[in-house]
Amino acid sequence: MVNVIRGSSAKPVSSQRLAKYFEERTDIEGTLYIGYPIIGTPQGGYQIDALLVSRQQGVIIFNIDEGKNYDLDIEGTQDESITKLEAKLLSYKELVQKRKLIVNISVATYAPIWNNYPEGINPEEYPVLIKDKDLDDFIKKCQGNDSEYFEKVNSVIQAVTTIRKKDARSYVVKPDSRGAKLKKLEDSIANLDETQNKAVLETTKGVQRIRGLAGSGKTIVLALKVAYLHATHPDWNIAVTFYTRSLKDQYKDLITRFSYEHKNSEPDWEKVKIIHAWGSPEIEGIYYELCKRHNIEYLDFSQANNLTYLLNEDPFEFVCQKAFREIKKFHQYYDLILIDEAQDFPQDFLRLCYEILKDDKRLVYAYDELQSLNSKVMDSPEVIFGNDNHGNPRVKLENLPSEPQQDVVLNTCYRNSRPILSSAHALGFGVYYPQGLIQMFDNRQLWQDIGYEVEEGELKSGEFVKLIRTPKTSPKFLEEHSSIDDIINFKSFDNNQEQFEWLVEQIAKNLKEDELRCQDIMVIHPIPKNARNVFGKAREMLFTKNINSHLAGSTSSPDEFFQENSIAFTQIYRAKGNEAAMVYFINAQECLSGSQIASNRNILFTAMTRSKAWLRVIGYGANMQALEREFQEIKSRNFALEFTYPTPEELQQMKKVYRDTLNTKRDKNDREKQAILAKAKRGEIRFSADEIKILEESSRNA
Numbered sequence: 001m002v003n004v005i006r007g008s009s010a011k012p013v014s015s016q017r018l019a020k021y022f023e024e025r026t027d028i029e030g031t032l033y034i035g036y037p038i039i040g041t042p043q044g045g046y047q048i049d050a051l052l053v054s055r056q057q058g059v060i061i062f063n064i065d066e067g068k069n070y071d072l073d074i075e076g077t078q079d080e081s082i083t084k085l086e087a088k089l090l091s092y093k094e095l096v097q098k099r100k101l102i103v104n105i106s107v108a109t110y111a112p113i114w115n116n117y118p119e120g121i122n123p124e125e126y127p128v129l130i131k132d133k134d135l136d137d138f139i140k141k142c143q144g145n146d147s148e149y150f151e152k153v154n155s156v157i158q159a160v161t162t163i164r165k166k167d168a169r170s171y172v173v174k175p176d177s178r179g180a181k182l183k184k185l186e187d188s189i190a191n192l193d194e195t196q197n198k199a200v201l202e203t204t205k206g207v208q209r210i211r212g213l214a215g216s217g218k219t220i221v222l223a224l225k226v227a228y229l230h231a232t233h234p235d236w237n238i239a240v241t242f243y244t245r246s247l248k249d250q251y252k253d254l255i256t257r258f259s260y261e262h263k264n265s266e267p268d269w270e271k272v273k274i275i276h277a278w279g280s281p282e283i284e285g286i287y288y289e290l291c292k293r294h295n296i297e298y299l300d301f302s303q304a305n306n307l308t309y310l311l312n313e314d315p316f317e318f319v320c321q322k323a324f325r326e327i328k329k330f331h332q333y334y335d336l337i338l339i340d341e342a343q344d345f346p347q348d349f350l351r352l353c354y355e356i357l358k359d360d361k362r363l364v365y366a367y368d369e370l371q372s373l374n375s376k377v378m379d380s381p382e383v384i385f386g387n388d389n390h391g392n393p394r395v396k397l398e399n400l401p402s403e404p405q406q407d408v409v410l411n412t413c414y415r416n417s418r419p420i421l422s423s424a425h426a427l428g429f430g431v432y433y434p435q436g437l438i439q440m441f442d443n444r445q446l447w448q449d450i451g452y453e454v455e456e457g458e459l460k461s462g463e464f465v466k467l468i469r470t471p472k473t474s475p476k477f478l479e480e481h482s483s484i485d486d487i488i489n490f491k492s493f494d495n496n497q498e499q500f501e502w503l504v505e506q507i508a509k510n511l512k513e514d515e516l517r518c519q520d521i522m523v524i525h526p527i528p529k530n531a532r533n534v535f536g537k538a539r540e541m542l543f544t545k546n547i548n549s550h551l552a553g554s555t556s557s558p559d560e561f562f563q564e565n566s567i568a569f570t571q572i573y574r575a576k577g578n579e580a581a582m583v584y585f586i587n588a589q590e591c592l593s594g595s596q597i598a599s600n601r602n603i604l605f606t607a608m609t610r611s612k613a614w615l616r617v618i619g620y621g622a623n624m625q626a627l628e629r630e631f632q633e634i635k636s637r638n639f640a641l642e643f644t645y646p647t648p649e650e651l652q653q654m655k656k657v658y659r660d661t662l663n664t665k666r667d668k669n670d671r672e673k674q675a676i677l678a679k680a681k682r683g684e685i686r687f688s689a690d691e692i693k694i695l696e697e698s699s700r701n702a
Helices: 012-023 074-090 132-141 147-158 161-165 178-188 194-201 218-232 247-263 286-294 301-311 315-326 347-355 381-385 418-429 496-512 528-543 588-592 597-608 622-636 648-682 689-700
Strands: 002-006 030-034 038-041 044-047 050-054 058-064 105-110 207-212 238-241 272-274 334-339 357-367 407-410 452-457 464-469 488-493 521-525 549-551 567-571 580-585 611-620 641-644
Touching (some): 002 194, 012 030, 012 050, 012 058, 030 194, 038 074, 038 218, 038 247, 044 074, 044 218, 050 147, 058 074, 074 105, 074 147, 194 218, 194 407, 207 218, 207 381, 218 238, 218 247, 218 334, 218 357, 247 272, 286 315, 286 347, 315 347, 334 347, 347 357, 418 464, 418 597, 418 622, 418 641, 488 496, 488 622, 496 521, 496 528, 496 580, 496 611, 528 549, 528 567, 588 597, 588 611
Parallel strands (some): 002 030, 058 105, 207 357, 207 407, 238 272, 238 334, 334 357, 488 611, 521 567, 521 580, 549 567
Antiparallel strands (some): 030 050, 038 044, 050 058, 452 464, 464 641
16 A cells, blocks of 8 residues: 655646555555655755655656646656655665665656657656556566665655764663663664654645644654745745743754755755744744734733732733734734644634734644643634634634645654553543542543554443553554563652662663763653752762753753753753653652642653653652552553543533632632732732733733
């Protein structure tokens, strides 16, 4: 079966006809790329019209003619395209033997609406394919390559090889050390899967949603997408935004490397902006730029927080709502906006991004609902973007046959092994929590969308179900490098001192014996507000062992997470969007305390899913012991999720526990807002006249 990936093409009709032909060929295994690859050359990007990478037929280039261009330089075009692709592949020594490329490449001109074959051209040397029979005969003559080269060629074509080149781990000498195991793991993840490929290359007019598990490759997919669309549409104004500040450097690095693959040069940073969501006069941001362009008041975080902290409102949501109230007509200045970690943004921010896009409204937003750290739930696109003047949804996502996908689900996890991911889901939802489930998807289909399979029972309300992850969605190699007890370990201590002594001893061992580097290790604390103080003792103990450490984003640049020769200590909000081979989640007992149970469980899930190899969840006291017992229950069931699916009434009751808290807070906030306004007007609280006006507007619109 041929998987068709529909990239950006200036020859859509003939490309679709070629795609249809291969979709009907069940005897060929491979991928047909439309409008891809774009090969970086000294002259810039060179776009291949279509490329088949097949086990049976090898690599086939199709030069496509959309009309009846009988004056086409068939020989010159075929020669140029095959030379460009050969030059690209020759730069990879794994594909070369004795100075010769060991991959078979064929080329043909596909001209489905021509009536006549060109004269004066040898069809054996320069094939021209007009009818389906021409395609049949040509493909029969094409020879494939050994299977070992098939995956490598795909990796080169997809530009993923560029990511892997950066870190070869040449320092590793022990064959069975953690460093050696990590090298093998990283080498194994060399290709995009079918869904990731589609997410990268297929872009729709309008909104595209990408839902993905932690570790499913959302960030790499978005970076590849930016580089590809920048190469095909260099005139587009593109913005990439995100919640976690440390993602900025990661995006810049990835987009730069992918851009060199496509056009042999850096991106035009005037056209591609890697931009924060809020921003300031010193730091570019979507909101700050919007305020400038629309000549409305800009509030920085400090100002917004002063106005909202007494009311327990989200400052960014507050400023986005204020902008909506004040802007009567939106300027449209972006061609494409991509939003990573959309689950952590107020939905008004997504709407603002939609409004500042040009007519085609190309907005790509990616998220993993379980990584939300504020217990917000992503609404459907119909709810987020609202209705038009006729009462119809402005955005409705549909996946139509033979069309680019508008709603993409990345269900294979390439970061977390099955034991880690299943444990994170079980703990996040409270599957084995003694008091019962804590939260659950309204849409039962989502369990299968994110890669679980029903082994027993049914995904039906009120019915028992047993869910497992399959080798397809949780590849086996992610858990075969070490024993289960080494991959994931929960450990309870009597007190904090014991916890830190063990932590420091383990980190020292990781560096001195395990051949891990400082950049392979991350220490996470669940509570942001006291993280600096909590970390102090552990960092001091490390320093006595001559091991440096830093607070990610605090003692280093806000946009920098890892540092060479220094261990990253981080609170949960900074940890999001980052990963490490060895993750230590300390003080995990905090996730079982407090009133925000669902939010705390999401923190636990997010921390656990930062690990790409080994995970240590540690803490002390009765709550940690309870958490450890919950994990042992998961482990005893071989990491299967077994529960009775809640009925609609039970789902509502589950939410009510949380929503009642919200409603109580909201009512209290409204009363407090009125009281604060009254005090401000009497001069009992120091607010400026402008601030009082803002609070009055907010109160009227509450």
